[in-house]
Amino acid sequence: MSEVWDWNMYGTKLKFHGWFINTANEDGDGGEDGDGGEDDASFAAEHSDDEDLTEVSILRAVQVLAIRANFRISRMDAHDWYQSFVIYVALEGEVQEEGKDLVLAGPCGILHAYGAFCLEVFTEDLVFTKDDKGSSTDDEGSWGGHFRRGWDVTEPDEVEEFTQTIYGGLGRKLEITYLVIPEAVETYVEVRLNLKDFSSRSRSVYGSVKAVAIDYGSKNVNLFSFERGSSLSLPCGSTCILPLGPPAIALPKGRQYKLHIEVDLRVITTCDSQEEDKNLKFCLDCSRRIRSEERLELPRRIRTQKREFDGDQVEVKVIWALAKFF
Numbered sequence: 001m002s003e004v005w006d007w008n009m010y011g012t013k014l015k016f017h018g019w020f021i022n023t024a025n026e027d028g029d030g031g032e033d034g035d036g037g038e039d040d041a042s043f044a045a046e047h048s049d050d051e052d053l054t055e056v057s058i059l060r061a062v063q064v065l066a067i068r069a070n071f072r073i074s075r076m077d078a079h080d081w082y083q084s085f086v087i088y089v090a091l092e093g094e095v096q097e098e099g100k101d102l103v104l105a106g107p108c109g110i111l112h113a114y115g116a117f118c119l120e121v122f123t124e125d126l127v128f129t130k131d132d133k134g135s136s137t138d139d140e141g142s143w144g145g146h147f148r149r150g151w152d153v154t155e156p157d158e159v160e161e162f163t164q165t166i167y168g169g170l171g172r173k174l175e176i177t178y179l180v181i182p183e184a185v186e187t188y189v190e191v192r193l194n195l196k197d198f199s200s201r202s203r204s205v206y207g208s209v210k211a212v213a214i215d216y217g218s219k220n221v222n223l224f225s226f227e228r229g230s231s232l233s234l235p236c237g238s239t240c241i242l243p244l245g246p247p248a249i250a251l252p253k254g255r256q257y258k259l260h261i262e263v264d265l266r267v268i269t270t271c272d273s274q275e276e277d278k279n280l281k282f283c284l285d286c287s288r289r290i291r292s293e294e295r296l297e298l299p300r301r302i303r304t305q306k307r308e309f310d311g312d313q314v315e316v317k318v319i320w321a322l323a324k325f326f
Contacts, residue, residue, distance in 0.1 A: 061181045064107075064178045070099070074089075108246060113180050117151055159179060181250050185252070186320065193240050203234040205242070208226075210261070
């Protein structure tokens with residue numbers, strides 16, 4: 001796989017998935033009965049019963065599996081042939097351990113694999129060097145605080161995993177592992193907490209939500225990952241949507257239902273200096289299609305699964321973009 005250094009091919013569109021909690025409202029997901037709006041119903045009525053409106057959208061995609069480095073990074077952007085996403089922002093007080101995968105905050109959409117896939121890294125004091133062939137050395141050339149590297153991802157005709165290493169001066173190294181998926185299903189995940197309403201009590205959440213698929217091998221995609229010391233405060237009220245980063249994953253066609261969502265969350269409720277710690281842990285198997293758990297909200301197909309925990313509920317939605325509308 002060849003490296004690419006032409007950076008003029010990229011557009012200026014930049015998307016950022018920030019760290020925040022969305023508070024759901026009454027209209028948040030199309031009604032309490034789970035149905036879409038009137039526009040969806042009227043659109044579907046215009047199509048014959050024989051027409052399959054549920055065929056998923058297929059595209060050539062890159063799925064980032066892991067990034068690790070032995071130096072401190074403040075931010076990373078990922079670029080494909082026409083769009084850019086912020087995929088990592090260092091949180092205040094965050095400790096980046098050498099050899100440990102970084103907790104990514106994106107991308108918030110699917111990275112396309114129709115040209116080059118590129119990584120742009122920002123850090124306060126990095127000195128990065130390269131020779132005339134584009135390989136790294138410690139002897140000549142330098143960029144302070146910012147560097148980027150790209151690779152051609154148009155070649156694989158089957159799902160293939162790549163690990164690329166970027167070397168910098170002073171023994172610094174960054175390693176990225178990603179899949180190139182020639183036929184990928186565009187998939188999104190949403191996790192909603194429906195908790196008992198303790199308006200007078202403060203609550204926070206930490207833990208993890210992971211997407212596991214056959215072609216991800218021994219790796220998985222961390223959709224949500226917070227330690228207890230950096231737990232997220234929940235808004236007042238009983239319902240909220242977790243800020244997943246990334247919320248979008250690419251799954252190989254034909255195996256789009258070979259997907260598991262692993263949830264391991266802990267909700268801390270504090271009242272009068274007393275803490276209650278509840279574990280919400282389960283694994284959802286999305287390996288086969290169950291139409292009774294699905295609904296159409298054109299141009300999307302949504303599968304919803306729920307788990308109850310002593311009056312509290314975790315609701316997980318897996319959302320597929322439909323080909324008919326692209």
